Amino acid sequence: MAYDFNDINLSRRVRCFVTKETVPGTPEFPVAADFVCPAGDPSINQSPKTTDSQEMADTLDKLDKLPGGYDPAEWTLPMYLRLGGVGVLPQGHALLRALQGKFVTGLTATVNGDITDAVTSIPYEAADGTFPPVGVIRIGTETIRYTGNTGVAFTGCTRAYNSTVAAAAVDGAAITLLTQVYQQDPSAEKFTYWQMTDWFLQFVAGATINACTVDIKNEDGVLFSFKGQGTRMGFAAIGQLAVAAAEGATAIKVELPDGRAFAKAYSRGARIQNKTKGATNGTSGFTITDIDTSTNTITISPGVPAGGWEVGDSIMGFLPPATPIGDIVLNRDTKVLIDGVKGNIRTTSLSIGVPKDYKTDELGTVYPETVVPGTRDINMDFNSYFRTADTLRFGEAFDGDELALEIQFGSAPGYRASLYMARAPIESPSLSRDSATMAIKAKISALGSRTTDSIGENSLVIGLE
Structure with a gap:
């Protein structure tokens, strides 16, 4: 079915993904587990810098706007805390990890001395990392929640936690941390934030978090509202194929129905699909590797699949399908x-500020x-x-x-x-x-x-x- 290019973009049709980058600043395409269901209005924007020309002439008009570099991209993403059970990564795992700096689970230690099935303080030693101040551990088949950690003992222990059975343990018995912990680190971990609003795809590469607000109240879900910046914004609209593309072709031309060139509506690094043909390259889409606006040509990888693409096919952004987590x-x-x-406590909020300074004045x-x-x-x-x-x-x-x-x-x-x-x-x-x-x-x-x-x-x- 042909797409009506007069349709107005619908705000409630939105999907978001957040993916840790392998190479900082290079767009990393998401998988289904990276899905974040927005709980409110997400946004992405980036503005180029311009300066007024200093040239003077016999006029009071401004004569030129001179383009410069770009300010950092700005983005916001609110989400509910969604959990899926013991050991399951939460919705927005990449956001929580980037907010804090690192993710730790499965730490081990050993019991220091024999313990009974009733003690509420458990001494430990030989830890292979820093256990959190509160958390859940496993000794044998028993799960135990503790509310204090002195560095040599877990205190305030609730034995037989999570429907397990309390049991004695001998000196040297293995302790395993079950809590998934987001600990602070001075590094600024980068990720790619992808957002699909109806037919319009946007992404921010080299994204980091500047702030997060956590609502604390007696109604609604637990809401984490993230905002931050990034290196570069990209996008992909919906256009139609101007010239048929044979199997294996890597260069395609996209236009509007009235024949206007439309390559400027796409960015390098975005992923696209042939909506008409249902061609999505599995769950990966086709990567835009280059844009030539002088020839209205988009270069894609991999090339056009078997059967080719026809004039009038709808070419639009692509993100993988996903369902909410937990x-x-x-x-x-x-x-x-x-x-x-x-x-x-009455209604309040926790403000977590982790500011970043993107340097924009470096030449080149x-x-x-x-x-x-x-x-x-x-x-x-x-x-x-x-x-x-x-x-x-x-x-x-x-x-x-x-x-x-x-x-x-x-x-x-x-x-x-x-x-x-x-x-x-x-x-x-x-x-x-x-x-x-x-x-x-x-x-x-x-x-x-x-x-x-x-x-x-x-x-x-x-x-x-």
Whole structure:
């Protein structure tokens, strides 16, 4: 069926994918597992720099706009936290990994001394990595959740977790971390963000995350709203084949129905398909390797498949099919623990700032290539109706106390997430009237460690249990 080129692009028909890049800055095509179902309006944009010509003549008009390089591409992508069970990667795995810096699971250690089936503190040694401050481990056939980690012992253990059976263990018994952990790293991991809005394909190569906001409330799903920048935006519209292309041809010409050349509506690095023929090169599409706007020619790889393509065939962007991953984690199950004690927190949000500086003034580069990470800024507003226990917030703020803050999302094993801040000083508490009650509001920030054997990169740990 022929495509109606007068159809207006529909905003609700949108699919997004996020894929870690093998070569930073080079578009990486996604697979089905990279799918992210947007929970709101995603966006991609990039603007070229221009300057007004300084030439003067016998006129008050501006005479020229001189093109320069490009500012970084800008993108946003909100998503619900979707989890699929123990050991299953969540929706937006590449986003969470890029936000933090690295992904860790399957760490091992050994039990240090015999333990009974009832102890709630389990000593360990010979760890092959840094276990998170809270998490889930396995010893033999028993699964155990712990709420504290001293570096030599797991404390606050819930034995027989996830319907397993508590069991004694001997000295040297193997411990395996089941929690999937997103830990902080100073590197700025790059990925490609792909977005298909109805018939229009866009992508951002060399993308990084600048900020993420996590909604904390008593309704809706747990929403992570990501935004960031990237090196280069690309795109592919929908046009029709201007000249028949035989099997094996790698150069095609695309036009609008009125005969206007249309190669400028496509970018190098985009993936396309012949919608009319259903030709998609499996789940990979055809890569645009070059664009020649002077001849209206698009070069593709691989070449045109058997049977060839005909004049009038619809040529448009392509992304693989996919379905949402797991289940949405509901906000109604959210808990906020302050020093291990449940807090009566009102609606708020956690702001995770991980700024990047894309250098745009280096000669010989049209698109920004160098990215420099900035200082993290992680904070949350503590909002609560004013109760007796909340008076502590004033004393803690005055004394500069550092609290341990844990935000727990979800309740069922395999569908639980924990955001943990070991050093979270509270700042500037204040009271205000809220209808018939009083409310307290304060700011909580997250700091990294400062001990001689552990300096930073641990102000926030994200664990999936």
